Amino acid sequence: xxxxxxxxxxxxxxxxxxxxxxxxxxxxxxxxxxxxxxxxxxxxxxxxxxxxxxxxxxxxxxxxxxxxxxxxxxxxxxxxxxxxxxxxxxxxxxxxxxxxxxxxxxxxxxxxxxxxxxxxxxxxxxxxxxxxxxxxxxxxxxxxxxxxxxxxxxxxxxxxxxxxxxxxxxxxxxxxxxxxxxxxxxxxxxxxxxxxxxxxxxxxxxxxxxxxxxxxxxxxxxxxxxxxxxxxxxxxxxxxxxxxxxxxxxxxxxxxxxxxx
Amino acid sequence: xxxxxxxxxxxxxxxxxxxxxxxxxxxxxxxxxxxxxxxxxxxxxxxxxxxxxxxxxxxxxxxxxxxxxxxxxxxxxxxxxxxxxxxxxxxxxxxxxxxxxxxxxxxxxxxxxxxxxxxxxxxxxxxxxxxxxxxxxxxxxxxxxxxxxxxxxxxxxxxxxxxxxxxxxxxxxxxxxxxxxxxxxxxxxxxxxxxxxxxxxxxxxxxxxxxxxxxxxxxxxxxxxxxxxxxxxxxxxxxxxxxxxxxxxxxxxxxxxxxxxxxx
Numbered sequence: 358x359x360x361x362x363x364x365x366x367x368x369x370x371x372x373x374x375x376x377x378x379x380x381x382x383x384x385x386x387x388x389x390x391x392x393x394x395x396x397x398x399x400x401x402x403x404x405x406x407x408x409x410x411x412x413x414x415x416x417x418x419x420x421x422x423x424x425x426x427x428x429x430x431x432x433x434x435x436x437x438x439x440x441x442x443x444x445x446x447x448x449x450x451x452x453x454x455x456x457x458x459x460x461x462x463x464x465x466x467x468x469x470x471x472x473x474x475x476x477x478x479x480x481x482x483x484x485x486x487x488x489x490x491x492x493x494x495x496x497x498x499x500x501x502x503x504x505x506x507x508x509x510x511x512x513x514x515x516x517x518x519x520x521x522x523x524x525x526x527x528x529x530x531x532x533x534x535x536x537x538x539x540x541x542x543x544x545x546x547x548x549x550x551x552x553x554x555x556x557x558x559x560x561x562x563x564x565x566x567x568x569x570x571x572x573x574x575x576x577x578x579x580x581x582x583x584x585x586x587x588x589x590x591x592x593x594x595x596x597x598x599x600x601x602x603x604x605x606x607x608x609x610x611x612x613x614x615x616x617x618x
Numbered sequence: 619x620x621x622x623x624x625x626x627x628x629x630x631x632x633x634x635x636x637x638x639x640x641x642x643x644x645x646x647x648x649x650x651x652x653x654x655x656x657x658x659x660x661x662x663x664x665x666x667x668x669x670x671x672x673x674x675x676x677x678x679x680x681x682x683x684x685x686x687x688x689x690x691x692x693x694x695x696x697x698x699x700x701x702x703x704x705x706x707x708x709x710x711x712x713x714x715x716x717x718x719x720x721x722x723x724x725x726x727x728x729x730x731x732x733x734x735x736x737x738x739x740x741x742x743x744x745x746x747x748x749x750x751x752x753x754x755x756x757x758x759x760x761x762x763x764x765x766x767x768x769x770x771x772x773x774x775x776x777x778x779x780x781x782x783x784x785x786x787x788x789x790x791x792x793x794x795x796x797x798x799x800x801x802x803x804x805x806x807x808x809x810x811x812x813x814x815x816x817x818x819x820x821x822x823x824x825x826x827x828x829x830x831x832x833x834x835x836x837x838x839x840x841x842x843x844x845x846x847x848x849x850x851x852x853x854x855x856x857x858x859x860x861x862x863x864x865x866x867x868x869x870x871x872x873x874x875x876x877x878x879x880x881x882x
Contacts, residue, residue, distance in 0.1 A: 384793025391797050395804045402810055403662050406669050411661040534643030541650040552661035557653075 363459060367467040386473050393426060393480045396547065411552045417579050418548065419488040424578075425547050425571035426481030428511030433474035435466055436516050439536060442526035444469075452615055462520065462606055494578065507574035510595030514569050515543075517598030520606050527609030539565065546571040562587065569594045622716060623724045630728025638736055645741045648685050649748065655681045656749050670813035676840040677811075679752045682745050684808050684836045690738040691771040691831065693726045696795050699782030704789070709879045719779060719870060726775045754839060762848050766835040769855035774831050776862040777802065783866065786873035807833025813842070827862060830855045 375382050400422060404415040413421075445451040445465065454464045489496070522539055542560075546567035550558045561568040574591050576584035634641075656678055663674040672680060699722060702708040711718050745751065754760055781798050784791045803809055805828035812823050812833045823829050834851040837843040843851055 380790045381792065384790070384796070387793045388796035388800065391800045395800055395809065398804060399809055402814055402816070405816060406814060407662055407664065407666065409664070411664070532640065534640060534647075537647050538643060538650060541647050541654070544651075545654055548658060548661075553657045557657070 360459065360463065363463075364467060367470065368472070371470065371472065382473060386476055389474070389477060390480065393477060396422060397484065411549060413549050414492075416488040416492040420485055420492075420579060421549065421571050421575045422547055423481045423484030423486075423488065424575040426484070427478045428508045428515065428570050430475050430477035430481065431508060431512040432515035432519075433477065434472055435470055435512075436519055437469040437471045437474075438465070438519050438523040441465070441469075441523040442530075442532065446526045446530055449615065451613065455610070455613075461610055462603065489578070500578070503577060507577065507591055510592040511570040511574055513595035513599040514566055517595070517600070517602030518565060518567075520599075520602035524602070524606040524609035527613045543567045543570070548572070566594050566598060623720060626721060626724035627728040627731065630725045631732050634729055634732035635736075638732075641733070641737050644689065644737055645744060648689055648737075648741055649745060652682050652685050652745060652749065670811050671842050672811065672813070672840060675750060675752050676842060678749055680811060680836045680840045680842070682742070682749060682751055683839045684832050686738045686742045686745065687767055687770065687832065687835060688803075688808060689741055690730060690734045690767070691774045692733070693729050693775065693778060695722045695726050695775065696778040696782035696785075696798075698722070698725075699779075700785040700791060700795065703785045706879050708877070712874075712877075719866070722779060722782070723775060726771075726778070730771055752840070754841065759838065759841070762852065763835060763839045766838050766852055766855060769852065769859060770831045770835050772859050773827055773855065773862065774802070776859065776866060777827065777831075779866050780862070780869060783869040783873055786869075786876055802828055802831065805829065806831040807836060811836070811842070813837075827858045830858045 397419075400415070400418055403410070404418070408414065410418055445454065451461075454461050454468075457464055459467075518539065519536075522536055525533055525535065542565055545553065545557065545561055546569075549572045550561055550568045553561065558568075568587070569591050573584055573587040577588050659677045659681065660674060663669065663677070667673060669677070699708075702711060708718070711721070754763065777798070781791065781795050784794055788794070805823055805826060807829055808831075812820055812829050815823060834843070834855060838848055838851060
């Protein structure tokens with residue numbers, strides 16, 4: 358309850374300060390939208406030249422891409438840890454966070470949250486809606502709930518991976534450049550894993566499980582039986598990786614000695 | 619006069635050299651990206667022989683060379699200009715005995731030389747070991763490609779100058795600059811060769827400068843453009859370099875009149 362009210366205060370604070378810099382806000386939304394459209398253009402253009410991509414048709418690929426955008430938007434809203442190392446470790450903000458009563462990760466999340474990212478979920482759902490309609494997908498009454506569960510699981514996968522990566526900052530005070538690498542690997546999750554070779558498929562399933570943020574959960578709606586096992590595994594992977602991430606984070610905080618000055 | 623500008627190139631190069639470690643991970647990032655498109659294109663080709671005039675092998679080569687070329691021509695001089703305008707530093711820049719825009723171009727060149735030697739070149743060598751790449755056989759193709767790549771660097775830098783100059787009018791043009799970055803990637807043919815776009819889109823893109831950044835040099839390298847077509851492409855690039863000076867000149871002329879310095 359206490360955390361909820363804290364969240365509410367930070368949210369109000371966020372919008373107050375953002376409304377002062379409306380152009381910044383619009384700029385961010387605008388460039389997110391263009392980025393999402395670019396990938397859409399890629400898929401649309403490619404399918405003018407081919408009917409199938411390793412057995413998947415245009416609507417299925419579009420649907421996976423649309424789904425991919427939703428958990429990413431949820432994650433991006435709450436975990437904006439991209440500049441964690443620079444802002445919190447190198448500039449020493451972490452010391453301030455550690456003196457506060459709320460849990461340090463929660464505090465960092467509140468300070469860096471980015472609600473406009475949530476608009477990406479709308480883009481994603483529009484794309485999903487369009488492709489679902491176009492292929493005449495049947496939607497059962499419980500499907501929205503399953504969708505919600507899968508989105509949360511996928512967002513936990515992101516949260517776990519990136520919390521773990523951000524925690525590297527506690528052990529090293531020089532830039533590692535690892536986050537952009539992970540971000541680019543994450544984009545592999547936009548497409549069905551069977552287009553990749555065995556090694557990459559294994560990595561995307563078990564090590565950096567970005568197949569669980571796109572194709573595996575989306576296969577529920579696309580009725581792809583071959584991924585049924587991974588589909589059921591999605592919540593498990595989400596929870597396991599999230600706890601792993603938190604554990605690494607906590608170990609990091611314990612080890613943290615401050616960057617000085 | 620000229621030695622001053624050469625010195626600017628040298629200083630920027632040395633500055634980049636000091637931060638070279640940051641670019642090693644860049645090679646990995648670009649390789650990961652090329653890898654994604656490698657698998658994607660192979661799946662897209664399936665058992666088709668050619669698409670948009672390129673074979674699957676040529677497409678992989680096109681993607682690789684285009685990304686590694688981007689590693690060379692990419693720079694953030696527009697962001698730097700925006701920063702200087704916001705912080706008021708531009709006032710000092712304007713009273714110094716050099717041309718502001720020429721300085722920016724020199725800095726871009728210093729960065730370009732660094733990026734070529736420490737990013738593109740080693741990146742291309744590493745990529746060669748991972749993915750099948752078909753290098754041009756003729757010596758002359760390498761030469762033409764080199765010229766084309768240099769032209770693409772200038773066109774990209776000029777576009778950056780334009781978006782940078784817009785800061786003088788909008789104060790906050792972060793959105794325009796970010797949008798430009800994504801649109802250049804899309805319209806230049808980096809993400810998709812122009813020949814794959816539908817006819818109507820090609821008709822539009824052919825009249826924009828972006829395709830001269832990535833598509834034309836990429837096609838020369840992969841052999842998608844051959845013979846006399848090469849000269850036509852180089853001519854097109856050169857024409858764009860000349861034409862882009864017009865908006866830059868006009869914006870600069872207006873910017874100097876419009877400039878407001880707040881503090882400093």
